[in-house]
Amino acid sequence: MIPFVGGDFFVNPGRLGIIEQVVAASAKKISIMDYTIKIGGEAGQGIQTIGDTLAKVFARSGYHVFSHQDYESRVRGGHNFYQIRFSEYPVMSSRSGVDILIALDKASIDLHRGQLNASGMIVYDSSSLKSKYEDAGFLEIPLAALAGQHGSPVMSNTAAIGGTLGMLGMQIGPLLDALEQNFRSKGADVVEKNQSVARAGYEYASINCPDCPFILAEPGKPLYLVRGEEAVGLGALAGGCRFYSAYPMTPSTGIMDYLAEKSKEYPVVVEQAEDEISAINMILGAAYAGVRSMTGTSGGGFSLMVEGLALAGMTETPAVICLGMRPGPATGFPTRTEQGELLFALFAGHGEFPRVVFAPGDPMQAIMLTARALDIANKYQIPAIILTDQHLMDSEWTFESMSLEGTHHTDYRLRGEELADVHDYRRYALTESGVSPFAVPGASENLVVEDSDEHDQDGHIVEDAETRNEMVRKRTIKKLQLIRNEIAPPLLYGSRDPNVILIGWGSTYGVIREVIDRLSPEENIAMMHFSQLSPFPDLEREGHLQLLNQAAIAICIENNATGQLAGLIRAETGFQLSARINKYDGRCFLLDDLLEEINDHLERLHGAGSRVVPGMR
Amino acid sequence: MIPFVGGDFFVNPGRLGIIEQVVAASAKKISIMDYTIKIGGEAGQGIQTIGDTLAKVFARSGYHVFSHQDYESRVRGGHNFYQIRFSEYPVMSSRSGVDILIALDKASIDLHRGQLNASGMIVYDSSSLKSKYEDAGFLEIPLAALAGQHGSPVMSNTAAIGGTLGMLGMQIGPLLDALEQNFRSKGADVVEKNQSVARAGYEYASINCPDCPFILAEPGKPLYLVRGEEAVGLGALAGGCRFYSAYPMTPSTGIMDYLAEKSKEYPVVVEQAEDEISAINMILGAAYAGVRSMTGTSGGGFSLMVEGLALAGMTETPAVICLGMRPGPATGFPTRTEQGELLFALFAGHGEFPRVVFAPGDPMQAIMLTARALDIANKYQIPAIILTDQHLMDSEWTFESMSLEGTHHTDYRLRGEELADVHDYRRYALTESGVSPFAVPGASENLVVEDSDEHDQDGHIVEDAETRNEMVRKRTIKKLQLIRNEIAPPLLYGSRDPNVILIGWGSTYGVIREVIDRLSPEENIAMMHFSQLSPFPDLEREGHLQLLNQAAIAICIENNATGQLAGLIRAETGFQLSARINKYDGRCFLLDDLLEEINDHLERLHGAGSRVVPGMR
Amino acid sequence: MTTLKDYMGQVPAWCPGCGNFAIRRAIGEALIELGLEPWQIIVVSGIGQAAKLPHYIKCNTFNGLHGRALPVATGIRIANNRIPVICETGDGDCYGEGGNHLMHAIRRNVNVNVFVHDNQIYGLTKGQASPTSMAGMVTKVQPNGVIAEMFNPIAMAIALDCSFVARSSCTDAEHLKSMFVQAINHPGFALVDILQPCITFNKLNTWQWYQERVYRIEEDYDPEDKVRAFERSLEWGERIPIGIIYGNKRPILEDTIPNIRQKPLIDQPFDRSRVEEFISEFL
C-alpha cells in the first residue's frame, strides 16, 4: 500500500508540499520531535499572551505549530487552557499527552497533571499558587520574584515564557525579538524590562532544570503562523470584501477584530450592527449598491439572519456569512466547539434558493474558501456560507509558504462605460444561464430595482404564474446547476484503494489526516474530507462513491451528536455509512483519543489483536 | 384489484366513513353531481362574502363542499377568485372546469371564460361591467338594479348569491337563514332587505335562465363546514392552548383572528406581539410559567423565530408553532401557496434538539394534529411545528360529523399538592426516559430554573464535558427515541398491493386522494400520505418501504421546486423515488391537471394508449 | 426637464382614495424640485402598503423585508455616500417590526431620509393595530380595543436626538412636499412621520379626522430647542402640529468613517497587492 497523495483525487488547494513531507517522515518511521505545552490558569491570568508568544517563537524558529484554546464564558477566574504542539514536521491536531504544563493556578495542576507524558514537567510558582510540589516532574520557577527583580511584578508571564524556552534549551533570540515587537508601542523601557525578565526566566530554568529531557530539532526557516479567525479575515479581503457588518458573538468576533484593525490602513469598513438582523441587511444594502460585503456570527446570530439569507436568495444579492459554530442549542457552551449546524446551514431560510456552503479544514483553506465564497457569491448573485467552528477559529497552524495565489477576483458588476452603453437594463433579465447582469445603481441612467416579492425582469411585483415559473427556473433551478459545477469533490488523502475510509468535514480535517498518517501504511486507509457541502459534490464523477462502496468500512467522524454529514451523504447518494464517531462534549477531537476509537473499529473489522500501533512518535 | 381502505395501514384519525362512500360511488360508476362555482373580481368587491355564503348554504343543504381561494397581496383591485366545488359525495380538491362563473368584473370573464364546462354559465351585471355579452352561456342579472330596488345598492352581492341558487334550482330557505345569521347584529331591517334582494336575484335567475342545465342531488343532513385556519385554532383550544402570541402574517393571521374572537367567551389570551421574535419568546415565557401556548406565522416570521425554537429545545420548554407556508424566498407571493419549507422546518435552529413536525392534510387532521402537537410538546417538553400552507389555511372542507374525540389533554405539570410534597426539585433531573418533571414556578417553595446555557440538573450554567454529555443524551438522544414512538406511519389509501404509488405530504392530501379514487380500480394505485414528518416515521415497521420497493413507479407530488420530501425519504431510507411532480407557481394542484400528469406517467409505464379514463364524473 | 410623469412607475395597487397617493405625488414633486432624476436616488422599503411605493415611482429600488429597510439603507450609504437614500415605510414596518433599527439608525445619524406612512394601522395585512393605533381601537385581533399606549415617534426621535424630526399629513400636499425637500436637503438622519388616512381599515383616523386637527406649526417655532420640542411632541388630540418639530446639526455617520471620507467605497478599486502586504504579518 503506497500512501496516495496528490494526483487526480487531490483537488483542494493548499498544502500539497507539506503532505509529502509528512508521508515521507511517516514512511521513514524516524522518531521526530513532537512536544505539547499546555498553559493552564484562570481567565485573565494572561494565558493567551503566553500561548501566543510561545507559538510565535516556535514558528519563527521554523518549527511547525498547532495550537488550540479551551476557555470558559467568563472574563476572570474559572479554568482555561491553551495547548501548543510543535514539531519539525507539520502538526494539525492536539494530543492528549502534555510535555510541559505551565500552571498559573493550582487547578491547572489538579486537572492536568494526569496528562503529563512520562518525562513531562510542570512549571509553577509556589508564591502565586500558595503550594509547593516536591514530586519529580515539578519545576518551580519564582516567576513573580524574577519579574519583580528584573522588570516589574506584572511581567511574571514573560518570565514563564523565558523559563519554558530555557527548559527546552531553545535559543532565546526569537523571544527577545517577539517581545520587542509586542511591546514596541509601549516604549523602549517596557521592551527592555520584558526582555530582562525573559532572560531571567530563561536562565533560571536552564540552570535549575538539569534533567529537563527535551531534545529539539534543528531550527529552520521561519514559518507562517495563522489562526483560523485571521484566515477568514484575510480571505475576506482577498476576495474583495470592503464592508463587514456584524454583531459580536464568539467565536466570530475575531474576524471583526481583524478587519477593524486592518481598516486603519486598508479601505474596508467595519460597522458593528445593533443586532444580527441589521448586520445581514446592512451587507445586503452595500452589496446591492455594488460593494462586496460579508458578515460573521455564531448559531444564535445566524438564526436571526435566516430571514435575510432568504432575502439574498430572492433578490439575488451576493452575501457571504461566516457561521462559527459552537455547541447549542441556544446559548449552549458559548466558547466551545461543535459541528451541529450543517443541516441548518444547508436548509436555513424560507423558500427555495441555491446557496454555497464551504467548511474549511485549516486556515489555508479558510483563506482560499472565503475568497472563493465571495467570488462565487458575486458571480452567481447568491448567498454563500463559510461554516466553521470555535476549534478552527481559535486554532493556529503553521505554513511554509503563504500567498494569495489561487484566489480570484473578477469584477462581475456592470458599471462605468459598459453600463452607460446599456439602455434597457433589467435587473432580473432572463438569460440562458439564469444569471442576470448586475448593474450598480446610480452609475448610469439605468434603474436598478431589487425586490423581495416575486417580480418580473424589471424587479417589479407580479402575481402571475408564468413569471413565477420563469423566475424559479432562473433563480433556483438553473443557477443550482451552474453552481454545482463549481464544487470540488471531497479531498482524498491516504491509500488509493482504501479498505477503511474516514469521513469528515470542516475543522476535523487536521486530526483525521494525522490519524491517516499514523495508521498508514500498516492499514489500507484513507480520508475523505468534505469542505464544499452545498451544492453537494458529485461523488460519482471522480469515483468517490465507488471507493465508499468498495471499502470494508466507512466511518463518519463528526463533532456532533446526530451525525449530520452521514445523513446528508445518504440523502444525496443513498449510501449508508457503516459507522459513526460522534463527539458532542464541546471539545475538539484529540489525536490519540481518535486513534483509539478508530483502532476499536479496526479491531472489530480484523479481529482481536489487530490494533495498529501508530507508525511514528 | 379491490381498492383498499381502512385496516392495518389506515392509521390516521378522521375520515374513514367518508372514504368508504367515495369508493362505493366510484365502484358503482354512477354519474354524480360535481359542480364548480367560481366567483371572480377585484379585491374589495366582496368575493369572499359571496363565496362564504354559498359554501355555507351548500353545506347546510347537505352537499359536500371544497373551496379554495386565490387572491393577491392588495386590499382593492387586482384579480381574485374564490372557487367552490360541491357534490353529494365528499370532495377535497378543486377542478379546472367551471360550471358557474360569477363575474364581478370584466377581467374575470377574460381570464376564466376559457375554463367554462360545456354547459357552464357566466353570471354578470352589464351595468357594473360596462359590457354586454350576447353569446350563449352568459346570463346577465341586473344585480345592482335588483339590489337597489329591493334593498340597497350595496347589496348586489346578495342578489348574486340569490341568483346563483336560482340558476341551480336550489331551495332558497337555507340562504335566507344564512342571511339572517350574517346580518342579525345589524338589525332586522338589514336582514329583511338582504333577504328580499336575495329573493329578487333568485327569482330573476329562475325565470331568465330556462336553459340553466344544473341537476341537483337531493339535499341531505347539514354538514360541518371547516376552514383550515379555524381548524388549527380549534385544535389549539382542544389541545389546551391558553395563550397565543403572534405577529400578523398571511396565511396564519386567521388563526389569531379565530382565537381572538373566541377569547371573548373562552379563557384564552391573544397578544399581538411587536415582532415574531417577541411572539415566540412570549409563548416560551408563558409555557415556562405553566400555561400551554402557541404561535403562528409564515416563512419570514418563522425565520425570525428560529433562535427561539432553539431556545425551546435547550430549555426544554413546550412550544407549538404553526408555520403557514407561502411561496418564497423572502416576501415571494404573500397570499399564495407552496410547500417549500419542509427541510427548513426540520432543521431550523442552531444546535441539535428533537422536535415534532406535523403536516395536516385536511381541516380534521389539522384539529387533531394541532391538539396532538400541544400534547406531545408538553409531554416531552419540546417544540412542535404544524407545517401547513395557504392552500389548506384558506380552504373549506365539509364533514358529516365533528367532535374532539381523539384529542387528548393530560396535565403533565407538577403542581399543587403533588409539587408541594417535593423538596429537592431539579428542573433538569436526569431520569430514565430523559423527561424531567415539569414544575410550575411560584407554586411551591421549589425553585424552577430554566437556562439557555448548557446547565446542570438544577438549571445552572456549567462548563464541563460530563454534564454536557449527560444533557445531550437526555435532551436529544433519549427523547428522540421516545418521540419516534409517537409518530404514526404515513397514511395509505387505495390498493393494498399497488403497482403505482403517489406520495405526498400536507395539503396535497385531498387532491391526491381524489386522483386515486378516479384511477382505481382500473389502475393498481395507492396514495402514501405523510402528515407526521419529524421524527421521520419508521417506514419498515408496517411495510411501507416494502410497498415502495415493490411498486413499478413511485411518484412524489410536491408543491415546491426541489422535491423536499423525495430527498427526505432518501435520506431516511435510502429509497430513491422514481418520479417527481413539482408545482411551484404559487397555485394549488387542480384535480384534472394532476390526473393528466399522472396519466402521462402511466402511459410511460404501460405504453401508449394506456391512459386511464377517470372512473367517474 | 424631468416632469412628474417621468417619475410615475407601475400602476399602484392601493385602494382608490388611499392617502398613499398624496405621498407618491408629493415625493415626485419634491424630487423634481430638488432636480434629482430617477436614477440619481435610491428608495429602500420594507413590506406593507407604504413599502410598495418604490414600485410606483421610478427610482433605483431595494424593496426588502418587513421592518428592515433601515439597515439596508445604512449599508447602501456606507457603500456609496454620494447617492441620496430614501426609506418608504409604514408605522408597522418602522415602529413595530423595525423599531430597533430606527433607534440605532437615529443614533448613527446616517444620512437617510425616512418617510413613514403612518396610517395608524396595519393596512396590507388587513387591519390589525399598529404601534400608533390609538388606545381603544377595536380590530379583529384586538376585540377589546387596543390596550398599549400609542407610540409617539416624534417624542422618541427627539429623545434619541434625531437630527431632523418632522410630522406632515396627507391632508396638506404642499406641506408634505416641503417636508420631503427639507428632509432630503438635511445632512443626517431625517424622520418624517406622515399622517396618512387608510380609508379601508382605519375608520377612526380618517381624512376628516386629520383635517380637523392638523395645523402648521408657527413660522417662528425654534426646532433646535430640544426640551420645547419634546413638549410640543406631546401635542396630540384636538390639535396636531405638523412641521419640523426638532432638528440639530450633529455630524453624520458617513463623514466620520475615515475610509469613505475622501471617496465612496464603490469607487475605490480592488488592489490585491495591498492585501498581499498583510501576509508578512503572519511570519
Added chain:
Amino acid sequence: MTTLKDYMGQVPAWCPGCGNFAIRRAIGEALIELGLEPWQIIVVSGIGQAAKLPHYIKCNTFNGLHGRALPVATGIRIANNRIPVICETGDGDCYGEGGNHLMHAIRRNVNVNVFVHDNQIYGLTKGQASPTSMAGMVTKVQPNGVIAEMFNPIAMAIALDCSFVARSSCTDAEHLKSMFVQAINHPGFALVDILQPCITFNKLNTWQWYQERVYRIEEDYDPEDKVRAFERSLEWGERIPIGIIYGNKRPILEDTIPNIRQKPLIDQPFDRSRVEEFISEFL
C-alpha cells in the same frame, strides 16, 4: 426570616471588583425588605454578564436569549399575573439586541421590573461598544472611537411614557436597594438603569468616574412632570442625577386583559366541554 444568605446562589463568575456584586447584594436586600422569598419571584434574563445574575441569587429563573428577556417576562406575567417578575439585563442586551422589545414592553405597561446593568460596554464578549458607550471610546472594533451618539435610556423611556423610570448607581448601595424596592412596589413597567463599573473593559466610566458625578436627585423633585423629567434626563456629564426621574399611574397590561382580571390563567383549569361548544358553529 429570610436573610441575605438565603438568597445567595452559585458563586459568581464575575471579575472581582465588578459592579455587578453591588447589584446582586442590593437585590437580595430589596427582596428581603419586601418580604419576598426566593420561590415567590421569577427573574428573567438575557445573555451577558448582567444576565448571569439569576444564577447567583436564589430565585425562579428563566435565563433565555440575548436581548429577549422582556417578551419572556411578558409571557410569564400573562400566564401568571400574581408573581413579581424581574428582568436582569445589560446595556447591550436591553438597548442593543433587545431595543424593540423595550419600546413595546413600555407601551404595554406590563408589570415587569427591568434592572439594566449599564456598564456602557459589552462585558461578556470582551469589550465592544454598547449603545450607551460614550462617543469617542476606542475599542478593538471601534479603532477610531465610537461614532454613534450615546443612547439615553431615561429620555427614551420618558418619551414612551414609561410608568416608572429611574437611574441608580453601583456607587450608592443604599440608593440601589431603595430603587429596587420602589420599582417592585410600583404597579406597571419599571425601568431602573444602573450605572455599573466594568473594571476590566470600561476604563473610562470607572468607579471613580461615577462616584465623582453621581448625585441623588432632590427630595422635592416631582417625577410626574413629564417635560421637566425629560429635561432632567438630558443631564449627563459633570453631574449625573440618580433617583426616580419619571413616573405615572397608567393602567397595567394585566389589568386590561379581561380573561385574567379575575384569576391568573395558570389557575383556570382546562375544560374540554367548553371547547366542544364551538363545534356547533361550524354547522
